[in-house]
Amino acid sequence: MTTVLSFGATGNFGRDVPRHLRAVGADLRLRLASSSSEGVAQLRAHHPDAEVVHADLLDPSSLRRAVAGVHKVFVVTPDFMDEETAMGNLVAAARDAGTVRHLLRLLFVLPGVAYADIPPDLRAMHMPQAQHMDARAVLDASGLPVTYLNVLSWSMRNFIWMTGAMIRDTHRIAIPGERSVPYIDPQDVAEVAARILATDAPAQVGECLDLTGAERLSFSEVARVFSEVLGFAVEYADDPEPLRRRFGPRARVLLDFLRWEHPYADRFPLTDAVERLLGRPPRTLRQWLVDNADAFRAG
Numbered sequence: 001m002t003t004v005l006s007f008g009a010t011g012n013f014g015r016d017v018p019r020h021l022r023a024v025g026a027d028l029r030l031r032l033a034s035s036s037s038e039g040v041a042q043l044r045a046h047h048p049d050a051e052v053v054h055a056d057l058l059d060p061s062s063l064r065r066a067v068a069g070v071h072k073v074f075v076v077t078p079d080f081m082d083e084e085t086a087m088g089n090l091v092a093a094a095r096d097a098g099t100v101r102h103l104l105r106l107l108f109v110l111p112g113v114a115y116a117d118i119p120p121d122l123r124a125m126h127m128p129q130a131q132h133m134d135a136r137a138v139l140d141a142s143g144l145p146v147t148y149l150n151v152l153s154w155s156m157r158n159f160i161w162m163t164g165a166m167i168r169d170t171h172r173i174a175i176p177g178e179r180s181v182p183y184i185d186p187q188d189v190a191e192v193a194a195r196i197l198a199t200d201a202p203a204q205v206g207e208c209l210d211l212t213g214a215e216r217l218s219f220s221e222v223a224r225v226f227s228e229v230l231g232f233a234v235e236y237a238d239d240p241e242p243l244r245r246r247f248g249p250r251a252r253v254l255l256d257f258l259r260w261e262h263p264y265a266d267r268f269p270l271t272d273a274v275e276r277l278l279g280r281p282p283r284t285l286r287q288w289l290v291d292n293a294d295a296f297r298a299g
């Protein structure tokens with residue numbers, strides 16, 4: 001039986017992968033990894049049918065144990081990961097195991113952006129664009145059978161962790177630098193990952209799939225969708241202060257990233273990859289919001 005090791009099952013893009021793997025109904029053994037003891041406990045509680053292991057991408061011995069006997073790996077890393085170390089460790093563990101037939105890696109690499117376009121201070125802190133370029137370089141050089149899921153959209157769940165409280169309390173979406181980008185439901189990404197992982201000999205080995213939502217929206221248009229679905233007026237404000245107040249010292253990296261991304265926003269393409277792979281269009285922000293409206297309503 002095929003064993004799939006999945007990272008990130010406590011996080012945004014990875015959390016729905018196990019559910020979609022079950023829905024696909026493939027004959028798979030599922031091994032879920034977390035780098036924290038709370039994550040291990042959470043995964044054990046939510047996925048009693050899966051094997052749960054402690055594995056840290058920055059700790060080679062825990063990785064070797066997690067990858068032993070595994071045939072397929074789904075790997076998603078948190079923002080600001082040192083990917084040369086993390087992917088170097090993963091490649092070494094996969095080589096040691098000798099059983100890995102396919103590695104599926106989530107990326108975020110905007111087309112036409114070169115490493116030199118990223119200021120040295122953002123590179124040094126492994127800012128997402130730089131970290132994913134680093135990850136790809138290590139995996140490309142490894143010779144392992146890899147498929148990249150390049151998520152070229154904002155995750156719709158960003159509105160929960162980034163602006164949820166602000167929408168509830170002040171009816172505003174305050175993010176500096178108005179821009180028009182595509183939004184993707186992380187469940188669509190998880191479903192694409194599950195479909196590929198469940199396929200015996202996936203056609204996508206060696207490919208980089210650019211996954212996007214169906215439409216680009218400016219923050220002002222996003223605010224209109226929120227107003228219509230939530231039933232109260234939500235305004236967009238081009239203002240960094242609410243994020244600064246909410247995230248304190250951690251706001252700096254977020255604001256630096258938003259400032260860096262702003263002139264590149266028009267590089268986000270719209271692709272039909274999600275529709276081709278799932279046989280249906282990607283879910284819209286409106287559909288996602290209807291399902292998640294309670295996160296934005298007071299009380």
Ligand SMILES: NC(=O)c1ccc[n+]([C@@H]2O[C@H](COP(=O)([O-])OP(=O)(O)OC[C@H]3O[C@@H](n4cnc5c(N)ncnc54)[C@H](OP(=O)(O)O)[C@@H]3O)[C@@H](O)[C@H]2O)c1
Nearest residue numbers: 008010011012013034035039056057078108128151154155
């Ligand atoms: N947010 C967006 O709009 C967006 C859009 C496109 C691409 N991306 C990219 O997507 C990735 C983030 O995905 P996400 O939103 O799912 O992030 P997330 O919610 O922060 O999840 C990251 C996952 O990584 C795991 N993790 C953290 N440290 C680890 C370690 N040392 N070893 C192994 N696993 C570790 C975490 O699980 P444990 O703590 O349980 O280990 C967690 O489940 C980033 O690389 C980001 O650049 C984001």
